[in-house]
Amino acid sequence: MKKIDLNEQKKTPYIDAYLKYINEHNSCFDVPGHHQGNIKTDFDKIFGHVVYKNDINCPRGLDNILHPSGCIKEAQDLFAKACGADSCRFLINGSTSGVLIMLLSSLKAHDKIILPRNVHKSVINGLILSGAVPVFLMPEIDYGTEIVNQVSYKSWKKAIDANPDAKAIFIINPTYFGAVCDLKKITEYAHSKGMIVLCDEAHGSHFYFSSHLPLSGISAGCDMCTLSMHKTGGSLTQSSVLLIKTDKVSNYEINKAYNLITTTSPSSILLGSLDAARKYMVFNGSKALFKSINLARQFIKDMEGVEGFKAHGKEYFVKNGCYNYDETKVIVELDNLSITGFELYRILKDEYNIQVELCETYVMLLLFTVGTKKKDVDKLLEALKDISNRFYKKDMVYPDHRFGQNIPEQIMRPREAFHGELEVVKLEDAVGRVSKEIIMIYPPGIPIIIPGEKFSQRIVDQIKYYQSTNVTVMSDNNGAEYVCVVKE
Ligand SMILES: Cc1ncc(COP(=O)(O)O)c(C=O)c1O
Structure with a gap:
């Protein structure tokens, strides 16, 4: 450069x-x-x-x-x-x-x-x-x-x-x-x-x-x-x-x-x-980012031994096959905790005044940015220790929440499905039908299904699972109890 x-x-x-x-x-x-x-x-x-x-x-x-x-x-x-x-x-x-x-x-x-x-x-x-x-x-x-x-x-x-x-x-x-x-x-x-x-x-x-x-x-x-x-x-x-x-x-x-x-x-x-x-x-970024990377590294170390959680950064991801990893991000895995990530997200905000970037079923994503302060990292650490005391359960068996991760079958171009004739069906009746809409949870905003892809039982089960956790399932039809498919 x-x-x-x-x-x-x-x-x-x-x-x-x-x-x-x-x-x-x-x-x-x-x-x-x-x-x-x-x-x-x-x-x-x-x-x-x-x-x-x-x-x-x-x-x-x-x-x-x-x-x-x-x-x-x-x-x-x-x-x-x-x-x-x-x-x-x-x-x-x-x-x-x-x-x-x-x-x-x-x-x-x-x-x-x-x-x-x-x-x-x-x-x-x-x-x-x-x-x-x-x-x-x-x-x-x-x-x-x-x-x-x-x-x-x-x-x-x-x-x-x-x-x-x-x-x-x-x-x-x-x-x-x-x-x-x-x-x-x-x-x-x-x-x-x-x-x-x-x-x-x-x-x-x-x-x-x-x-x-x-x-x-x-x-x-x-x-x-x-x-x-x-x-x-x-x-x-x-x-x-x-x-x-x-x-x-x-x-x-x-x-x-x-x-x-x-x-x-x-x-x-x-x-x-x-x-x-x-x-x-240009003038402060390098120094501020180095500080946030070090805060992230220290946080990962400090989380060692906090029962119910495993904090991961670059070392974990590179060891597990990633080419490289952004060290300003920290993933905290829930491990033998009797609450889901979705509940953790709500508890941290409502009971500890801590807002994290996102939680999914068993992971939480934290951002250590140019604005992150040590006092806030300390507060988060204390909160997680407290949550560990409240919810750590040694022999916790997690319910199966894996939906498989294959790509849905693509039947038509997204634009073609978007403009296709509309039929609204109950989510459970959508298996085999072609979606007209994007359905996702946000964050992260990565679609579960997009226009032109076919609903499978796996996709329906995944959406139903998210609905049952009270996270907002975003769709053109508010919550995806009913979904928009292309008329056959
Ligand atoms: C991978 C990715 N691309 C694009 C966007 C859109 O960015 P913005 O929120 O700035 O519109 C997001 C937002 O979360 C994202 O996660």
Whole structure:
């Protein structure tokens, strides 16, 4: 990667223009209609009046997100340089919009794309919108924790060889649970076959700012990467970026997709937070991330001997077949505890005021980010010790909750099923029918079934199991007691 010009990275062009505008005390006859807080609402109970005062759209001086040529362009260019990309586009609807832009700019209807089955629902939405044909690959599963990890290089190579007509491949770096594949080798192989490499870095924006973490998508040679800066890069919720370094997709196609997906009313607060987070991460990211990695490592050590739990990090995952692992994530496995992960999630929040990223049946995912404080890690440790005293049960026999992990049979393209004629049936009557909808639990937002796939008994049992645990099963038909299938 080219050396970053640190003097240049001290600049914050968007924030400077934003501050200038605010300090001018302009009289407003534009949107947003609260006119910088000329009304009082209950929102002030949380923020005072500061959010309204500084909430502007794209007035004169603050550039145009759909055609950037001023402070947004300068801030995007600085971001691109900080990450080694050729260009960057700011996103204010999360990596969800970045994923859609990557897919819509690279694929047309009936184009083939190779991708792991554990992709986020935004990818499925991109398949519906583009009309592309997915070739799903089964990722490797860690049977100890039942976490779905990455597709191995061997499986990627086999799939690329078997589908020479595929236009693109789509890689997740890292998965929600932190697993990383041999991104560089897979990217090089796909490129050697003329395929575009798209990279979902919703959980990997911090990789760009630390040498202690796995390789970033742009460093590995991917054509486009979408980063949720708001998840692990210190910016505000929803703010993300799309990084571009490609000769395979034209600027025209990228702009076309960007303009299709992006609001004409971007929040200045979100845009400003991207400019600020980029500078923060360039100058403080490495140190802050090293601190969080060490907090995570220490936490794993401190959990040794806490009965009912096993904490896992990079060492565990690499030993069990992962190519690499994001050390800012810690998986805590429930082991001989008389509660499920779903109950643990609720108990931690309701009884200890601790909010964790996610729990599944027998695992909990913790994020150690640039914002993690030692005092909070200590509080979590004490809470888990207390929960261990309350719920550890030496001879606990867990009920069987394994549903098998094969890929559902794909009967038609996601877009075709999405537009197919609707029939609503009871979940238990859906076996053998083709889904019109995505059904999933969130987090992690990885679909159990997607449009075009056939319901099997295993899928029905899995959805019923989640319904019985009181987690929210998300579907187009509220809770999936009834499901939407394609009329036969
Ligand atoms: C793997 C993955 N990709 C994409 C997204 C979408 O990101 P965002 O929430 O920033 O829209 C998520 C969100 O959780 C995700 O887990």
